[in-house]
Amino acid sequence: MDFKVFEFQGGVHPDDKKGLSKNSKIDDIEASGIVRFPLSQHIGAPSKSLVKEGDEVLVGQMIAEAGGFVSAPVHSSVSGRVRKIDKFVAAPFGIHAPMIEIENDGKYKEIDFSEHPNYLDLDPKELLGMIQNAGIVGMGGATFPTHVKLSPPKDFKIDTFITNGVECELYLTADYRLMLEHPDKIIEGAKIVMKILGVSEAIIAIEGNKPDCIEKISRMTEGQPVKVIELPVKYPQGGEKQLIKAMTNREVPSGGLPMNVGCVVQNAGTVAAIYDAVRFGRPLIERVTTISGEAIKKPKNFRVRLGTLASLLIEQCGGYKTSAKKIIFGGPMTGFAQYTLDIPVTKGTSGILALPPDKVKPTDYSPCISCGSCVRACPASLVPSKMSILLERRLFEEADKNDVLDCIECGSCSYVCPAHRPLVQMFKFGKAKAMELRKAKQQPK
Ligand code: SF4
Ligand code: SF4
Known part of the structure; x- marks a missing residue:
């Protein structure tokens, strides 16, 4: 393959803050004594509980089934007893959501996992079924069920599969450590996806600030149909549309999906989870996540069992070295601020950050001064200043x-705004309202 890298428009160059945790090897830790599994930790229909209070469960046991095709099952990451099925505070939105709460017996007794040493000989449909049953969703934070992304309608011809190893969000180093310590999982996972999609070549896209990963995976893939491409460092280089533009010069149309332009993109962590599910029969019960931020005593990368409470992870980093003004699930550019640590790690938890007061933007903001910085920074060719003014006036249709x-x-717009306007927060709210209005219009009168 001969690849030219294309530049996407807009974007910013913030300090990536990855130095805080990038040298911390992935540490395996015990789960918390109480683990909680939200029934909605993916995009789509919530899963439906298969257990009741008092039931004993094993590691890997399916405790909730998918609620539809665009949904995913949930599996227990510990052995123990179901304590409660109730509403608890959930990340990322800080609302009360239905969860299964399990008392971890600390024994980690497992179900029998079925291994497939010759996984590349399996039929694509069988591979897809394994991924679906393993409950795999986009682990970069998007949480879209993976089997759906890997099942494009027949009239969409897919010719490009991209493993997204960019991890451009600030502070996060979970994918970096995974690619460095388990490159085999990324390469073999990519081959499994190629077989499912019927594509003959695949790309692993990595930003230039991870030269050790680029060097290692390039060496390991020499002569193979999987190719490593180095991308320039620019935020948000790992955005799906930006990545496709950079790799193929194709533009995903407004309201469209990568499959509209013949592409499928999966995050590096997701690709590794695909390998674990197919090769070892292990459902998605753990993930690598970064605990970082200037308020954390010893930032680390953990392989953590899903359901583990955030408070335990911060404790395992030695706690705080200074007061934490803000806790964020995800990164500072795209993540969600939380008001409690009594929240479980879920399939989409790429990181947990604790920031001291001097790293938190002031909450008071000023009117737009029409400087145009946000327009120049926007990688989606939008006019954030105008959209924010419309949303302040609650003009959702406009x-x-x-x-x-x-x-x-x-x-990116919030990052550059000199008036400290909470632009991205306004747009998250504005998008939800715009969707509500569209749905209301579709309802029969
Ligand atoms: S409007 Fe802001 S948050 Fe949305 S894509 Fe543009 S820069 Fe990013
Ligand atoms: S960056 Fe802020 S102040 Fe400047 S145009 Fe955009 S919204 Fe207005």
């Missing part, structure tokens, strides 16, 4: 006409 739904919530 914001929709100004393409608020095309906002990828990258936060």
Whole structure:
């Protein structure tokens, strides 16, 4: 393959803050004594509980089934007893959501996992079924069920599969450590996806700030149909549309999907989970996540069992070295601030950050001064200043006409705004309102 890398428009160059945790090898830790599994930790229909209070469960046991095709099952990451099925505070939105709470017996007794040493000989349909049953969703934070992304309608011809190893969000180093310590999982996972999609070549896209990963994986893939491509460092280089533009010079149309332009993109962590599910029969019960931020005593990368509470992870980093003004699930550009640590790690938890007061933007903001910085920074060719003014006036329909739904919530506009306007927060809210209005219009009168 001969690849030319194309530049996407807009974007910003913030300090990536990855130095805080990038040298911390992935540490395996015990789960918390109480683990919680939200029934909605993916995009789509919530899963449906298969257990009741008092039931004993094993590691790997399916405790909730998918609620539809666009949904995913949930599996227990510990052995123990179901304590409660109730509503608890959930990340990322800080609302009370239905969860299964399990008391971890600390024994980690497992179900029998079925191994497939010759996984590349399996039929694509069988591979897809394994991924679906393993409950795999986009682990970069998007949480879209993976089997759906890997099942494009027949009239969409897919010719490009991209493993997204960019990890451009600030502070996060979970994918970096995974690619460095388990490159085999990424390469073999990519081959499994190629077989499912019927593509003959695949790309692993990595930003230039991870030269050790680029060097290692390039060496390992020499002569293979999987190729490593180095990308320039620019935020949000890992945005799906930006990545496709950079790799293929194709533009995903407004309201469209990567499959509209013949592409499928999966995050590096997701590709590794695909390998674990197919090769070892292990459902998605753990993930690598970064605990970082200037308020954390010893930032680390953990392989953590899903359901583990955030409080335990911060404790395992030695706690705080200074007061934490803000806790964020995800990164500072795209993540969600939380008001409690009593929240479980879920399939989409790429990181947990604790920031001291001097790293938190002031909450008071000023009117727009029309400086145009946000327009120059926006990688989606939007006019964030205008959209924000419309949303302040609660003109949701007008914001929709100004393409608020095309906002990828990258936060570049908020980052550059000298008036400290909470632009991305406004757009998250504005998108939800615009969607509500569209749905209301579709309802029969
Ligand atoms: S408007 Fe949306 S896509 Fe554009 S910079 Fe802001 S957050 Fe990113
Ligand atoms: S960056 Fe802020 S102040 Fe400047 S045009 Fe955009 S919204 Fe207005």
